[in-house]
Amino acid sequence: MDAKHVNSYVDDRPSEGVFRVHPAAYSDPELFELEMKFIFERTWSFLAIESQIAKPNDFVTATIGRTPVLVTRTPGNAIRAFVNACRHKGATVCRMEQGNARYHVCPYHGWAYDANGKNVDIKDRRAGQYAAAFDAENHDLLPLPKVAVYNGLIFGCLSPDVPPLDEFLGDIKFFLDCVMDQGPNGMEFVPGRVIYNYRGNWKLQLDNGLDPYHLTSTHTSFIEVQNRRRRGAGNVEARQFDWEKRAATRGGVFGFSNGHSLVWNDHPQPENRPIYPSNEEIRQRVGDTRASWILSKLRQTTIFPNMQIPEAISQLLRTFQPVAVDRTMMRVYCLAPIGERPDLRAWRLRQFEDFFNPTGIATPDDVATYEECQRGFQAKELGWLQGYARGIAAIDGGENEVTREIGIRPNESVIGKFEMQSEVGFHSCHREWARLMEAGLAGRKAYE
Ligand code: FES
Ligand SMILES: [Fe+2]
Secondary structure, X not given: OOHHHHHHOEEEEHHHOEEEEOOHHHHOHHHHHHHHHHHHOOOOEEEEEXXXXXXXXXXXXXXXXXXXXXXXXXXXXXXXXXXXXXXXXXXXOOOXXXXXXXXXXXXXXXXXXXXXXXXXXXXXXXXXXXXXXXXXXXXXXXXXXEEEEEOOEEEEEOOOOOOOHHHHXXXXXXXXXXXXXXXXXXXXXXXXXEEEEEOOOHHHHHHHOOOHHHHHHHOHHHHHHHHHHHOOOOOHHHOOOOHHHOOOOEEEEEEXXXXXXXXXXXXXXXXXXXXXXXXXXXXXXXXXXXHHHHHOEEEEEEEOOOEEEEEOOOEEEEEEEEXXXXXXXXXXXXXXXXXXXXXXHHHHHHHHHHOOOOOOOOHHHHHHHXXXXXXXXXXXXXXXXXXXXXXXXXXXXOOOHHHHHHOOOOOEEEEEEHHHOOOHHXXXXXXXXXXXXXXXXXXXXXXX
16 A cells, blocks of 8 residues: 555545545554554553552553553652563563562563663673673663653653644543543542453444444443333442433534544433532532533543543543454553542442443443454445444534633534434544554654
C-alpha cells in the first residue's frame, strides 16, 4: 500500500453525506503491521494512573503496540517509563503487573536495574573478561522518549515527535477532568482487574465503545433482565438505570482532533450512581457546569488509539491492546474515588460486575459480535461498510449551546435525542487512523 491508497480504506466525505470504512482496515495483516509502526509507535498511549504508583519504587507494566513498558516512581518522586526489555539479551525484565521494588532483576542472567532504569549490576562482571568497548556502552534500560501526566493519567510515547500531551488531548480534557475529579482525593483502580482476549481486530472495540446503536439488539438479554428487575426480581442491588427512560433523553457526539471522541446523553436516573450522595461536595469543589456533567450525564470517553472510559452502567477504564490483526487483549479496571465509603464502594462493584466483563451480562454479547464481524470481514464481496452514517445529516461545526456552555470547541458534533443512536462518534477515530497511516506511508512525521 502507498499513501495515496489510504482513502480506499476510509472514505471520509461527511459534507457529501458519506463516511465509510472498508473491512480490510480491520482484517488485512499488512495494514496491522503498518498500524504498529505508524500509529502505536508514533502517538501517545495511556499507560497507567498515578495512584497505581503512589509511593517511591512502585511500578506498573504496560504495553505500547507490541513494546513492553515499565513505568516507575523513582525515589526522587519522578514518574519515569522504560522499554521493559533487558539490554543484555532482550528478555522482559519486570514480569509483574504492578508492585514495589528497589531493583528490577532480569530473571534470565540477573542484570539489575533501579527505578531510574539505571543498570546497577551486571552479574559476575569482574570475572567476565569484558573488553573496554563493552564498558564504554550504556547498559541502562531505554527510557521512553516521552512520558507525561494529565490529571492523574499517565501517558507515554515511543517517538519524541509528538505534541505535548495537553495539546494532544485538546478539549477532551474537560471530560477527563469529569472522570478524574469525582473524588476529593483523586481516583484509583479498585484492586484487581479483568483481562480477556477476543478473536477480532482492536478497532472493533474502539467502535463498539462509541456505538449506542447496538444496545437494543445485541443486549436483548440485559433488557429482559431489566424487565424482571422492574418487577423487583433478580440483582436489584446493581441499581441500573432504566433503559426505557433513555430513548427520549438528549444526547450527542463530540469529535476532537487526534482521534478522540465522546458520546453522551442526559442520565435518566442519576440517583442510581454511587457518586450521587457526593453531589453537594462535588458541586462545591468543581462548580456547577462540571458537576452537572459528572453527575447527570452518561459519558463514553475515547482517547485514541486504545483507551476508553465508559460511564453509563458503571465507571470503568479499559485498554484494548492489539495482538494480531484478529486478536485483541482487553484490560478492564473499575475506577473509584480514593477513600470512598465502603457502602458506596460495594454499590459501585455491584454495577461493575453487572453489565461489563466476561462474567457480566453484556460483554459476552459484544465479544461474540466482534468475532462474528471478523468472520464477516473475510467475505471479499462485502465492499464498503455502511455503519458510520447514522446522524451524519445532523453534524454541526462543533459550536452549539452545549459546547458553548462547557467552553469547548470540538471539530464536529451532533446533538439530538438518544434515539438517533448516532454513528458519528466513529468518525474522528477513523479519520485519525487514515491521517497517521497516510503520513507514515508518505514518509512524513506524524505531527507537523
Ligand atoms: S537477558 Fe537479562 S540478564 Fe540476560
Ligand atoms: Fe455492547
